[in-house]
Amino acid sequence: MSALTVVQVGYGVTTQDLGRPGLSDMGLGAAGPADRGSAALANRMVGNRPHAAVLEALLGSVALRTDAHVVAAVTGAPCPVSIERADGRVRGAAAYEVLLLEPGDTLRVGLPKDRLRAYVAVRGGIAVEPVLGSRSWDSLAQLGPAPLSAGDVLPVGPAVRGATATTDGRATAGDGLGVGPWPVVDAVPPPLLPRPGDPVVLDVVPGPRDDWFTPDWRATLTGQDFHVTPDSDRVGVRTTADASLVRAVTRELPSEGVETGSLQVPPAGFPVLFLADHPVTGGYPVVAVLTPESVDRAAQLRPGDTLRFRIAR
Template identity: 50%
Template sequence: MSGGAREAAPEGAPEAALEVLRAGALTTLQDLGRPGYAHLGVPRSGALDAGAYGLANRLLGNPPDAAVLETTLDGVGLRALSPVTVAVTGAPCAVRVSGRAAAWGAPVRLRAGAELEVGRAESGVRSYVAVRGGFAVPRVLGSRSTDLLSGLGPAVPVAGTVLPVGPAGPDPARGADELRAPGAPTELVLPLRLGPRADWFEPASVAALWRAEFRVSPASNRIGLRTEAGARLVRGRGGELPSEGMVLGAVQVPPDGLPVVFLADHPVTGGYPVVGVVPPGPPLNAAAQAGPGLPVRFVRG
C-alpha cells in the first residue's frame, strides 16, 4: 500500500504544488505517524524529530498533523509551481531561494517558478521542510507518513515528483515561535528506564551501562539508532526469547551486545531482549539528529 507523491505532469497539475528538483540522500514525507496499528503489524512511523516537525508547522500556522518533508544530511531542492510559503527547521542548514540566501527557521515566501535549495546539514542530520497548507498526499491508515520498513505511505520522492499542497490557513501570529540555530551537539544523553528484560543480562554488565560511552554507528537509520565502541552487554542467561511487542524508544540488545535504540520505523515485534526504554521527549528527538561518531551515554531515566 503506497501512493501520494505523483510524477511531474505538465497538464492537470494541482493549483498549489512543489516539484522536486533534487531529492537528496533520503527525503521522505512525514507527519505524526500512524499509532495504534501495532496489533496489525504496522509501525508507528512519523517524523523522527517531533520537536522540529511541530515547530515547522507552527511557524506556518498549519494543523499539528500537517505533512512535511524530512531530509537526511544533504537537504533537498524544490521548485514552486505556484506561490507558496515554506519554513525549514531541524538541522541548521543554508537556505537559498533562486540563488539568494533566505531565512532558516522562519516563513519564506516563494513565487511561482522560484527554486528552493535546502543545503547540507551544518550540524545534526535531519531538516524539515514545511509548506503552508501541508503536503496534500493521500493518507494511508490515517497518516501521510512514509514508512520505510513496511512500505506504507507515499513513495519516496525523486527528481520530477510533484507534491500537491493543501489549502493554506490563516497566517500565524507573529512572534509565536522564536527559533535560533542550536549549537553542534557534543554528546547524546538518553534517559533509560530498565526493563522488561534487564534480568537477561549480567548485573555487573547492566551496572557498567551507566558508565559506558558508546558512539553512533553509521548503520543507524529511521528504524533504529545503532551504537558501537561501547561496553558490550553480556547475557546472563541463554536460550531464545519469543518475539514480543516493541515500542518507540525500546533499547534492544542483539548478540553483539551493543544497544540499538528503536526509532519511528521500528518493527512492532522483536526477539532480542530489551534492556530498557527511552521515553518519548526531547532526548529521543535528539537521537534523530545524532550523526555517526557522536558519543552516546545512557543515564537512569
C-alpha cells in the same frame, strides 16, 4: 491547489505526518517523523495543524520550486538555506526562519555540518495521497507515499486558519476559515547542540527487561562512550562500544511488543535504539527506553557520532 516541484533530491527525502498508530495488529508500526519535535516545530512555524505532512530530508540536500505564494520553514539539522528567484537571483534565507516564497521561487536546502535530518514544512501541508490514513513513508514495511524523486510534483493542501498576526506583529486568534497573511513568528532559536567532539547525551528509563542482564548493566551502559555504526537507519540507531552488556538470562525471549525508543540488545551486547520505523515486536530483551526528547536527539545522530546514556531521574 498550489504545488511544489522537486528540482533536486540528495540523500533521500520522504513525506511524514503523525503516522498510522493503532495498526500493530496488522504488523504495521506507526512510522512518522524520526525527530518528532523538529517536525512539529516546523508545522507550528508555518501555522499548520499538528497532523500536516512535512518533508523529512536526510542530510538536507533538497530543492523545491513553487508555483504560488508559499509560507515555509526548515528545522532539524541546521542546513544552509537559500531562495532562488525565477531569474536566477538568490536571496538569503536560513533554517529556523519563516520563509515567504513567491511563484517561481526555488527553496534550496543544503548539506548541514552536523545532525542528520532536516524538516521542511509549508503552510497547508504536503497533500500527497495518504495510504492507510497517513502520508508517512514506512521504510520497514515499504508502505506509504514513495520517497521523492526529481521531477515529482507535490500538491500543497489548503491552509487552515490558526493563529495569525497583526501588522504590528502581535499574535491574534484566527476565525477558523482560512489562513492569515502573516506568520506568528518570523524566526525561532535553533536548538543548542553539543560542542564539537562532545558526546550526545540520551536519557533512558530502565526496563522492561533490565533484569535479564547482569547487575553491572547500568555501569556498562552509562560509564562509557557508544558510537553510531554505518548500518543505522529509520528503523534504529545501531551502536558499538568497548564493553558490551552481558545477559544474566540466556534463554530465548518470546517475541513481545516494542516501543519507539526501546534499547533492544541483540546477542553482541550493543543496544539498538528503535526509531520511527521499528518492528512492532522483537525477540531480544529491552534493557531501557529513551525518553521522548532523547528519541528526537537519537534521530539526529550520524554514523560515527559519539553518545552516552544517562539514567533519567
